[in-house]
Amino acid sequence: xxxxxxxxNRVKEGKVVLFLGSGALYGATINNHDKLxxxxxxxxxxxxxxxxxxxxxDSLAHVAELSQSQTSLFExxxxxxxxxxxxxxxEFHLKIPEFNWRAIFTTNYDRLMETCYERNEKRxxxxxxxxxxxxxxxxSRITNDIVPIFKLHGCVxxxxxxxxxxxxxxDQYNDHKKQKTII
Numbered sequence: 001x002x003x004x005x006x007x008x009n010r011v012k013e014g015k016v017v018l019f020l021g022s023g024a025l026y027g028a029t030i031n032n033h034d035k036l037x038x039x040x041x042x043x044x045x046x047x048x049x050x051x052x053x054x055x056x057x058d059s060l061a062h063v064a065e066l067s068q069s070q071t072s073l074f075e076x077x078x079x080x081x082x083x084x085x086x087x088x089x090x091e092f093h094l095k096i097p098e099f100n101w102r103a104i105f106t107t108n109y110d111r112l113m114e115t116c117y118e119r120n121e122k123r124x125x126x127x128x129x130x131x132x133x134x135x136x137x138x139x140s141r142i143t144n145d146i147v148p149i150f151k152l153h154g155c156v157x158x159x160x161x162x163x164x165x166x167x168x169x170x171d172q173y174n175d176h177k178k179q180k181t182i183i
Contacts, residue, residue, distance in 0.1 A: 014100035014144045027090030064168035077159035084110040084156050097123030105150045113149050
């Protein structure tokens, strides 16, 4: 599919925001496995680990809430961190840093984007990670040399921060929306 000429020019000018969801992981490997962990996969893994395999027909949010109540927020999040450790981007992922982005927003917990920027020596910009409004946004607004990566649902690098948990449950989403929303 050909891209519109105007869109290509806007990317070159650094005026486009890249937004990534769970589909961004396609092609990557995690912990040397080709199988990606998507929403229902995460639900099933949490169910197996913390709930004896029960509740697999329920939503990820409900299974995560039950998992946290059976153990703790931190134990559940540490398990998710183990699942998403050692991410290896596909070759096409590594091209993302070769474009000039205004910002990158992702709902993913993994470090795919950070890893791409760390591994690509031909990157156009350096990156900085933002988790909330409390993070300094000024550095990324002053220059095009730094692309902010906004982690909208948290990151596996911060599994022991009660104020910025991985957004798994409806309550966490609502609390995050009220207090920690990135603008």
